[in-house]
Amino acid sequence: MFPLFGISRSLLGFLLATRLALAQSNVTLSACKAIYAEYPSHLALDPLGPLGSETISQDSLYASTNTDYWNEGNSKNRAACAFFPGSAEEVSYAVKVLNNYTNVQYALKSGGHNPNFGFSSVNQGILISFRPNLANTTISTDHSTADVGPGSRWDEALTVLDQYGKAIVGGRLGHVGVGGYILGGGLSFLTSQYVSRETVGAGSSVHSSDTTKGFAADTLVNVECVTANGTIINANRTSNSDIFFAMQGGGNQFGIVTKYTLKTFDIGQVWGGTKVYAGTDHEAILAATAEFTENFTDPKAAIIVTNDFALDDLASLIVMFYFYDGPTPPAGIFDEFDKVTPISSNVSTQSYPSLLTANNAYSLSGFRYQIREGTYPNLPHDNMTAFYDYHYTSFQKQAFAYMAQSLDIQIFSFAIQPLPVALKQSSADAGGNRLGLDAANGDTIFMEYDVSWLNPTCDNLCPGYLETMVNSVKSYQQSTYGGIAPTNYKSGDISWISYNPIFPNDGMYDQQVLQSFGNSTYQQLKTIQQRQDPNGFFSQRQGGFKFST
Numbered sequence: 001m002f003p004l005f006g007i008s009r010s011l012l013g014f015l016l017a018t019r020l021a022l023a024q025s026n027v028t029l030s031a032c033k034a035i036y037a038e039y040p041s042h043l044a045l046d047p048l049g050p051l052g053s054e055t056i057s058q059d060s061l062y063a064s065t066n067t068d069y070w071n072e073g074n075s076k077n078r079a080a081c082a083f084f085p086g087s088a089e090e091v092s093y094a095v096k097v098l099n100n101y102t103n104v105q106y107a108l109k110s111g112g113h114n115p116n117f118g119f120s121s122v123n124q125g126i127l128i129s130f131r132p133n134l135a136n137t138t139i140s141t142d143h144s145t146a147d148v149g150p151g152s153r154w155d156e157a158l159t160v161l162d163q164y165g166k167a168i169v170g171g172r173l174g175h176v177g178v179g180g181y182i183l184g185g186g187l188s189f190l191t192s193q194y195v196s197r198e199t200v201g202a203g204s205s206v207h208s209s210d211t212t213k214g215f216a217a218d219t220l221v222n223v224e225c226v227t228a229n230g231t232i233i234n235a236n237r238t239s240n241s242d243i244f245f246a247m248q249g250g251g252n253q254f255g256i257v258t259k260y261t262l263k264t265f266d267i268g269q270v271w272g273g274t275k276v277y278a279g280t281d282h283e284a285i286l287a288a289t290a291e292f293t294e295n296f297t298d299p300k301a302a303i304i305v306t307n308d309f310a311l312d313d314l315a316s317l318i319v320m321f322y323f324y325d326g327p328t329p330p331a332g333i334f335d336e337f338d339k340v341t342p343i344s345s346n347v348s349t350q351s352y353p354s355l356l357t358a359n360n361a362y363s364l365s366g367f368r369y370q371i372r373e374g375t376y377p378n379l380p381h382d383n384m385t386a387f388y389d390y391h392y393t394s395f396q397k398q399a400f401a402y403m404a405q406s407l408d409i410q411i412f413s414f415a416i417q418p419l420p421v422a423l424k425q426s427s428a429d430a431g432g433n434r435l436g437l438d439a440a441n442g443d444t445i446f447m448e449y450d451v452s453w454l455n456p457t458c459d460n461l462c463p464g465y466l467e468t469m470v471n472s473v474k475s476y477q478q479s480t481y482g483g484i485a486p487t488n489y490k491s492g493d494i495s496w497i498s499y500n501p502i503f504p505n506d507g508m509y510d511q512q513v514l515q516s517f518g519n520s521t522y523q524q525l526k527t528i529q530q531r532q533d534p535n536g537f538f539s540q541r542q543g544g545f546k547f548s549t
Helices: 009-023 026-038 052-067 072-076 088-100 154-162 178-183 241-247 279-294 352-362 381-405 421-429 461-481 519-532
Strands: 043-045 081-083 106-109 126-129 137-139 145-148 220-226 232-235 256-263 270-278 301-310 315-324 348-350 368-377 409-419 444-453
Touching: 026 043, 026 081, 026 088, 026 126, 043 052, 052 072, 052 081, 052 126, 072 368, 088 126, 088 220, 088 232, 088 256, 137 154, 145 154, 154 178, 154 352, 178 256, 220 241, 232 241, 241 519, 270 279, 270 352, 279 301, 279 315, 279 381, 279 409, 301 381, 315 352, 348 352, 368 461, 381 409, 381 461, 409 421, 409 461, 444 461
Parallel strands: 081 126, 106 126
Antiparallel strands: 043 081, 137 145, 145 256, 220 232, 220 256, 270 315, 270 348, 301 315, 301 409, 368 444, 409 444
16 A cells, blocks of 8 residues: 555544544443443454553454445444344344433344445444344244344355245345344345135145235234343234234334244255346346246245346346246246346256345445435336337436436446236235235336436436436336236235335335335335334434334
């Protein structure tokens, strides 16, 4: 390293430490010390702060926790201290301390996958990290449920359960953390699977909710959580049912979850992986996607169609994630996709956790990210293929134009996540969640938009570019196809259901996610939040999607 304008590295470090010391208020450090006094082995002070030498043995854990984010930009938030609780009692103690220091901000961190700045990071506040001490997974004696800590990642949890031939409904990338994923609903490769009421039969002892999968939030049996005043409670359908209701997709404004109890399901070998196609094949792939969504016949099948536009050689690629819950998909499921020859493929028969771990290859670290969500109706085939074609070409054109303007941008992408009516029915049969998806409203698409870059100078500009691109596509869709009913539509206000809800797990910080659930659900959630959190412990002192005041 060359000296910076003649300043030695040691002097630069001293100046940085001095700056941090001034930034860390006495009140925040007092809160940190109060937690440290009770749980000294589970707290790390900022090594560059004025008291950092007191927890020097925890320096590496602090550093990894403060930097291990999918969006590298979150690491520029530097916590005054990081707390690593190992139980609900420890979380309760931290909450009570924070209630004694009402100006101290905090953040909750599970896997750190949500890219929204400040949703799971905090600058000069207290970072409560559920990894590594609340990351365990245990299965019940009868193997019907699993207790999963909020700090676990999906590949870790599913690896534990796989030895019993069981799985839980969870993430499609193994690296994603459990906590935020469930609170945002949690779309899975397994979500569409259900046993219909007709299949079960009126006289059967098997209930559809016992075999239906749905979203991860639909499979919740119980949450152990800490309330705004530090009380430890269990919330389920019969006890503290309002909090349980809210946590099924309603976000992080209702309590701090320290343990999820989830239904388990039988699992064996699965088929899946990724195939990479040339961008020039987009018309055939997107037409096949429209067909797959409209004529969805096998709930064991799932896809994600990711369209990537990269700075490197201005390349356009399509990365498709395939899944089938069985060793081999039957003929007819992916036939239209099979007509297109991929550039590469790693699709195979394998264990479920192995598949999710392999998918981690597409969760690249070291970049700064922003995502934004778009919800669209799956239109009749000719309309949908025309919309997809416009979407692809216009998004590609804008992506390369922004890349030419800012050579720091690495990738723009949009990922198509089909929600056929069978998936919506599965969610409803499993008990439903706060997103309020209704099979009668027809087929829907959740679109995840992404941009990645390297230089912090684009931290404000790059998310703005993405917002402009998404708004442009949505405006075109509304002006050209607005009012056209989705495929398999039966009822509902087309102007509303076509663009709502906004999927919380993919929502950008400025999107009205909670409001997109519909006014009735929104008001119900707002009432619960205000009743449970009258002093704003959750709503004013951490990140996340908020209710209007």
